[in-house]
Amino acid sequence: MLHGREGELRAVDGLLGQARTGASGVLLIRGEPGIGKSSLLEHAEAAAEGFIVLRGAGVESEAELPYAGLHLLLLPVLHLVDELPAVQATALRAALGMVQGPGEDRFLVGVAALSLLAEAAGAGPLLCLVDDMQWLDKASADALLFAARRLRAEGVAMVLAGREEFAPAGLPELPLSGLAGAAAAALLDERVPGLSAQVRERVLAEAGGNPLGLIELPATADHTPFPLGPLPLTRRLQDAFSDKGAGLPEQARTLLLVASAEDTGELALILRAARAFGVHEDALEPCERAGLVRVEGTRLVFGHPLARSAVYQAAGFARRCAVHRALAEVGDQERRVWHLAAAATEPDERLAADLESSAEGFRARTGHAAAAAALERAAALTPDEADSTRRLAAAAEAAIDSGQFDRGRQLAERAATRSTDPLLTARMAMIRADVDFERGALEAACATLMTASQAVAATDPAPARTMLLLVIRNSWYAGDPAQAEEAAARLDRLPRLEDPRRPASAMARGMSALLAGRPARAMPLLREVVEGGRQVRHDLHGLRNNAAQVALLVGDHEAALDIARTLAEECAARGMIGWLPHVNLVQAAAELHLGRHLDAAATAAAGEAIAGQTGQSHLEAQLCGVRAWLSAAAGRERECREMAARAGGRPYGAAWAQWALGLLDLGLGRYDQALDRLDQVVTHQAAAVADLVEAAVRLGTPERAARSLAWLEEWTAAAGRAWAVALIERCHALLSNDEERFARAVAADERPFDRARTQLLYGEWLRRERRKHDARTPLREAADAFDRLGAGPWAERARGELRATGETLTRDPGVELLGRLTSQELQVVRLAAKGATNKEIAAQLFLSPRTVGHHLYKAYPKLGVTTRTELAALTLS
Structure with a gap:
């Protein structure tokens, strides 16, 4: 019986109930050692009647072998790996060492784990239990957490437990605190009856409601005085376990020490290593009687993780080294090197070289954390x-x-302090700058890169070039033209080493010129990058990725979308999940500018989710900014503000956030607020100038937009984009009430949202001129376009103007057909309509096939269809 945990038990039972109905869910149980996390996992397993149950646990060990924890967890269902999409199956086999092969994107292993769990759940609900997540090797933890965040409709219940310091974002949590007084007393009396009143009172006070403390602390009362000073509970519990071990025979203590130093729990391996000390399997019996360990199948499991720590820490250094050497003799090559390293007491080049070789193997399997530990x-x-x-x-x-x-x-x-090699020092400077960039400390990142580039430029211009390019990127986000200009000038002084098909210098000079307000100089340079990118194939990390981003800067949204779609397909085919947010950002922004709002929302939502799950905060911020703008256009004020807050908290997303909030204010008639916001972003978003002009005209202060409009005209003359010409015509039509310019603006702009905006303004002007009949056509077309885009406030405004002309327009219910779908449902049905199977869709969207089936099940009634054949007949663009 679990005393005082009624609410927690309901949460666990509810999760199991969901899985029985085919839904999925995850629960993270967090708390201090001994607080009852493991007991809740045991309750979950006991209550999971009819479930397939997978259990795993982190093991505190210096030998952090990549995917060791995930391998042990998935071992019972690995026979199903052939059922996964090919790219996922290959990634999982390579990560788990089942086949030799190059490492894939580390997050693809998480998708493969998700698909494997879903496949196993096809035979019935599945319960996945993992204890001591804080000690799970990082590669396994990353994969498992990625899978957990993407659980949807697989019939999988996942319960993870970890200490308070294990706090990954984005998971439902169940924090555990100490038991209340009555529950604590009831547990103590049940498990340790017959205590004297004095000891009972002291145990209740010392344990602080910690269940394991209540059970274990009384064992020390008979022969050891309680410590007088305040000790952390973990230490007190370790002392209690140490006392249990101290009373065992010598051979039993040795066997326990061998088990504590071995991280797989393989009983046969532990016994082979113990024989080096003359210890045999009969030494196991007293350990079991003391409750310190138990045998589960072929594995030896400690009754509590603290018992393992207590046994290991209580042994002297010499004994621990001897045990590690014995384990090195019986383990595989990877573990052999780790155990020898743990036992080493002096420098050893041969062992260091073996560790470096192991690190290379770990990195090939995307076990970068293990590689870092081995190399250190x-x-x-x-x-x-x-x-x-x-x-x-x-x-x-x-x-x-x-x-x-x-x-x-x-x-x-540490490496930079010790280094005498300028190239190595430069590499370390780039690491420090990358960390500052991720944290939003752009000024500090630029300072580090500028100093380091100067130091290395004379000896090797290649890293200096890379660092100066990064300075220009950072300056763009920071809005610092002076810093960008200085970096570009230094870049020009370096020898020209680059392939002319990969014009990095052109990109740098173009971006710095654009940031400095010189579009005529910038555009030819930036177009060179775009054209170069269109001619290159199979270059995801290089020019094509840069070219897609630069295409946005020059206003060539069609080229940006074309390149980004190709890159997205390549990412999906190769399982390169970590690169998808880069590509999704460009694709979503291009779709937004082209008036494909539903597509943009689906792309941005998918990219933002992956960016958050992979720790790419700068991309997450920008994608939230795109989503904020789309919410503003749709009139979803609360969602817009939430997304803008997430974007605007980082410098990378600030421009998007302010544009989104400015558009929201403009659509809701708050022109003064809109003007203040939009004035901050026009140099980053040329299209925002038209919004700024509209707000200024509405307020009767057109002069406040004059400088920005002049900049847009200069930008347009250099860029030569038809949509920008249309925006300029709209701006001047607003400023001068020139009907011909309104008409030219409507004719020149093929982008649905912006064209409808112009038609609305034109219709409003015609109505004010008392030309009601003439106003109806542009207003009617604007309302229809806004409805198709889901731009509610704008559609309402157009219908209001129509009513003022004496005409009432009813909404076509079929117009909102696609708007009924969620972003992911839209992605799924489009792929299904093209004939893709659930497994193929799952591979492309990094979902499980069962989740794909769930999305189709939800989407069919919304679209009024029942089969894939009917789906293919719909217009889904």
Whole structure:
């Protein structure tokens, strides 16, 4: 019986109930050691009648082997791996060491794990239990958390437990605190009856409601005085477990120590290592009687993780080293190296080289955190100072690749302090700058890069070039033209080393010129980048990705969308999840500008979710900004403000956030607020100038938009984009009440939203001129277009103007057909309509096939269809 946990038990039982109906869910149980996390997992397993149950646990160990925890968790269902989409199956097999192969995107392993759990749940609901998440190897934890955040309709219940310091974002949490007085007393009396009043009172006071403390602390009362000073409960519990172990026979204590130093729990391996000390399996019996360990199948499991820690820490250093050497003799090659490293007491180049070789293998399997640990230990064991520093630098880079930014920065600073190699120092500077960039400290990042680039420019211009390009990127986000100009000038002084088909310098000079307000100089340079990108194939990390982003800067939204779609298909085919948010941002922005609001919303939502799950905060901020703008256009004020707050909190998303809020204010008639906001973003978003002019005209202060309009005219003359010409015509029509300019603006703009905006303004002007009949056509077309786009406030405004002309327009219910779908449903039905199977859709959208089926089940009635054949007949664009 679990005393005092009624609410927690209901939460766990509710999660199991969901899974029985085919829904999925995850619950993260957090709390201090001994608070009852494991007991809730045991309750979940006991209550999961009819479930397939998978159990795993993190193990506190220096030997952080990549995907070791995930392998043990999924082992019972790995026979189903052939049922996964091919790219996912390949990634999972390589990560788990089932086949030799290059490492894939580390988050693809998480999608593969999700698909495998979903496949296993096809035979009935599945319960996945993982204890001590804080000790799970980082590769396994990343994959499992990625899978957990994408659970939808697989019939999978996932319960994760970890200490308070384990706090990943985006998961439903169940925090555990100490038991209340009555529940604590009831547990103590049930488990340890017959205590004297004095001891009972002291235990209740010392345990603070911690269930394991209530159970274990009384065992020390008979022969050890309670500590007088305040000790952390973890230490007190470790002491209690140490006392249990201290009373065992010598051979039993040795067997426990071997088990505590071995991270897989394989009983046969533990017994083989124990024989080196003359210990045999009969030594296991007293350990079991004491409740310290139990045998589960072929594995030896500690009764509580603190028992493992207590046994290991209580042993002397010499005994621990001897045990690690014994384990090295019986384990596989990877674990052999780790155990030898744990036992090493002096520099050893051969062992350091073996660790470095292991790190290369870990990185090939995307186990970057394990590689960082191996390289850091290798650096400590390396006799030569230069080689030690080189390995420390490699550890810093591996830590950054694993998403451990604080650790990576610390290692980089240590390596830079010791380095005499300017190129290595430059690499470490780039790591420090990358961390500052991720945190939004753009000024600090620029300062680091400028200093480091100057130091290395004379010896090797290649890294100096890279660093100066990063300064210009950072300056763009920070709105610092002076810094960008200085970086571009330094870049021009470097030798020209680049391939002319990869014009990085052109991109840098163009961006700095555009930021400085010189579009005539910027546009030819930036168009060179776009054209170069269109000619290159299979270059995801290079020019094509840059070209797609630059295409947005020059206003070539069609080119940006074309390149981005190709890149998105390539990312899906190759399972490159980490790159998708980069591509999704460009694609969503291009779709937005082209008036494809439903497409943009689906793309941005998918990219934002992945960016959040993969820790790419700068991309998450910008994608939230795109979503804020789309919410503003649709008149969803609350959603717009929420998304803008998430975007505007980082410098990368500030321009999008302010434009979105300005558009929202403009649509709701709050022109003064709109003007103030839009004035801040026009240099980053040329299209925002038309909104600024409209707000200024509405307020009767057109002079406030004069400078921005002049800039847009200069930008348009350099860019030569028809949509920009149409916006200028609209602006001048508003300023001068010139009907010919209204007409030219409508004729020149093929983008649905902007064309409808112009038609609305034109119709309003015609009505004010008492030309009601003439006003009806542009107003009617505007209302229809706004309805198709889901732009509610704008459609209402157009219908209001129509009513003022004496005509009433009813809404066509079929217009909102696609608007009834969620973003993910829209993506799924479009792929299904093209004939893709659920498995093919799952592979492309990084979902499980069962979730794809769930989305189709939800979408069919919204669209009024029942089969894929009917779906293919719909217009879904």
